[in-house]
Amino acid sequence: xxxxxxxxxxxIVQEGKNLTINCTSSKTLYGLYWxxxxxxxxxxxLMMLQKGGEEKSHEKITxxxxxxxxxxxxxxxxxxxxxxxIYLCGADMHTGNQFYFGTGTSLxxxx
Amino acid sequence: xxxxTQTPRYLIKTRGQQVTLSCSPISxxxxxxxxxQTPGQGLQFLFEYFSETQRNKGNFPGRFSGRQFSNSRxxxxxxxxxxxxxxxxxxxxxxxxxxxxxxxxxxPGTRLTVL
Numbered sequence: 001x002x003x004x005x006x007x008x009x010x011x012i013v014q015e016g017k018n019l020t021i022n023c024t025s026s027k028t029l030y031g032l033y034w035x036x037x038x039x040x041x042x043x044x045x046l047m048m049l050q051k052g053g054e055e056k057s058h059e060k061i062t063x064x065x066x067x068x069x070x071x072x073x074x075x076x077x078x079x080x081x082x083x084x085x086i087y088l089c090g091a092d093m094h095t096g097n098q099f100y101f102g103t104g105t106s107l108x109x110x111x
Numbered sequence: 112x113x114x115x116t117q118t119p120r121y122l123i124k125t126r127g128q129q130v131t132l133s134c135s136p137i138s139x140x141x142x143x144x145x146x147x148q149t150p151g152q153g154l155q156f157l158f159e160y161f162s163e164t165q166r167n168k169g170n171f172p173g174r175f176s177g178r179q180f181s182n183s184r185x186x187x188x189x190x191x192x193x194x195x196x197x198x199x200x201x202x203x204x205x206x207x208x209x210x211x212x213x214x215x216x217x218x219p220g221t222r223l224t225v226l
Contacts (some may be wrong), residue, residue, distance in 0.1 A: 002153075030210075031210075031212070033214070033215075035217075040199060040220070040222065041219055041220065042115075042201060042217040042218050042219045042220050043201070043203075043217040044217075045214060045215075045216070048214060050212075088154060090215075092209070092210035098156045098159070098167050098169055099144065099156055099159075099209050099210065099215070100156070101146075101153065101154040101155075101156075102153075103153050104153055104154070
């Protein structure tokens with residue numbers, strides 16, 4: 001079973017469209033990271049959310065953390081081909097002292 | 112500052128062999144974590160080393176082992192390779208113990224193919 005579930009599993013959007021990726025935890029969240037991965041490469045840090053209700057933005061990407069719902073969302077406004085890749089959420093859920101990653105969302109942006 | 116480096120980047124081995132992967136963390140970082148990424152299982156935690164001690168270990172068989180040296184560089188070893196060990200192995204370093212208060216920086220990964 002996965003401690004962090006992401007939805008959707010994959011997404012294909014037209015350039016310029018907005019999109020949202022969700023990350024839902026089966027356990028209490030103590031903060032959450034969002035990473036982006038180009039296929040077959042390492043992970044690039046996007047954002048870290050530490051408190052419930054926190055919202056952060058970087059360029060056209062906004063992430064929010066809802067501790068009550070044990071959920072985080074990542075929103076991309078006016079998507080571009082450069083946004084394509086795999087988006088992963090990660091969290092320390094104080095369970096077994098390990099860091100968990102979500103199932104991943106593959107994003108394709110069609111020019 | 113140089114980023115996290117991993118060597119080799121690509122590796123092809125046959126079943127039954129063993130392999131050692133290396134990870135050099137960012138200078139000053141004391142924690143190194145290893146992850147296995149496969150299309151079926153996603154990104155799974157292998158183990159974390161902090162100040163030369165294994166802090167915790169994921170749900171992997173004993174064939175997977177690692178160590179960390181005094182300069183924080185880390186190696187992971189997989190013995191008696193199986194076809195299912197084919198994966199992208201990623202290492203990540205952080206200043207302190209990996210978690211929400213210590214961002215992990217990832218290396219480019221080592222792509223291991225077992226034939």
